[in-house]
Amino acid sequence: MQEIKVKRMVALENMENRITLQDISKVYGMGETRVKALDHVSLTVEKGEFVTIAGQSGSGKSTLMNILGCLDTPTSGEYRLWGMRMSDLPERRLSRIRNMEIGFVFQGFNLIPGLTARENVELPLRYRGIRSAQRKKLAEEALEQVGLSSRMEHKPGQMSGGQQQRVAIARAIAARPPVILADEPTGNLDTASGEAVMEILRELHREGRTIILITHDPRIAGSAHRLIKMRDGKICT
Secondary structure, three states: HHHHHHHHHHOOOOOOEEEEEEEEEEEOOOOOEEEEEEEEEEEEEEEEOOOEEOOOOOHHHHHHHHHHOOOOOOOEEEEEEEEEEEEHHHHHHHHHHHHHHEEEEOOOOOOHHHHHHHHHHHHHHOOOOOHHHHHHHHHHHHHOOOOOOOOOOHHHOOOHHHHHHHHHHHHHHOOOOOOEEEEEOOOOOOHHHHHHHHHHHHHHHHHOOEEEEEEEEHHHHOOEEEEEEEEEEEOOO
């Protein structure tokens, strides 16, 4: 963990402590099939904020999340993460940023059925080049943080939906990324399990993580420090 922190500190030295999108548009298709998923969106998220992006299906919120996570690129406009202009970076550098700076939590748990909870959490750490003993330690610490210390050797089929989502969160936070992007993380959960997941995200925020959460649920949307509403590819508040 210390090695991860040192590398990140060196990489981000003298960088801005904010995430900025300036006049971002995203267009899919051409001619009559042309669809503008994002329409001149500008947004600033300060380091350590807990922000919710809310909107109905087709509002552009998932496209915005993909751009924030460097999973997609805008058609026009500028995206800067900690002052780094993403369009200037080669794919290899973008991949490293996704691995080191951003933890992803999706509505679908995306766990590998044949692996235990600990092995599922360890898998992305392997791609980061972290050694076996350190991977095991980080995975166990992350699972303990989400309350699954007694379920580490259970496979997804042996756990409830809420427990599987907590494994997915542990996987996202194991390498201590400063940004957590959560796309409808409670969408497949009952009310009690959803609230447990939200409390984990609130605790991560209290620790200093930047949390950006996408939801269409008004109750969840109101739980963040700042609510951003989207409609037809635009920010409307």
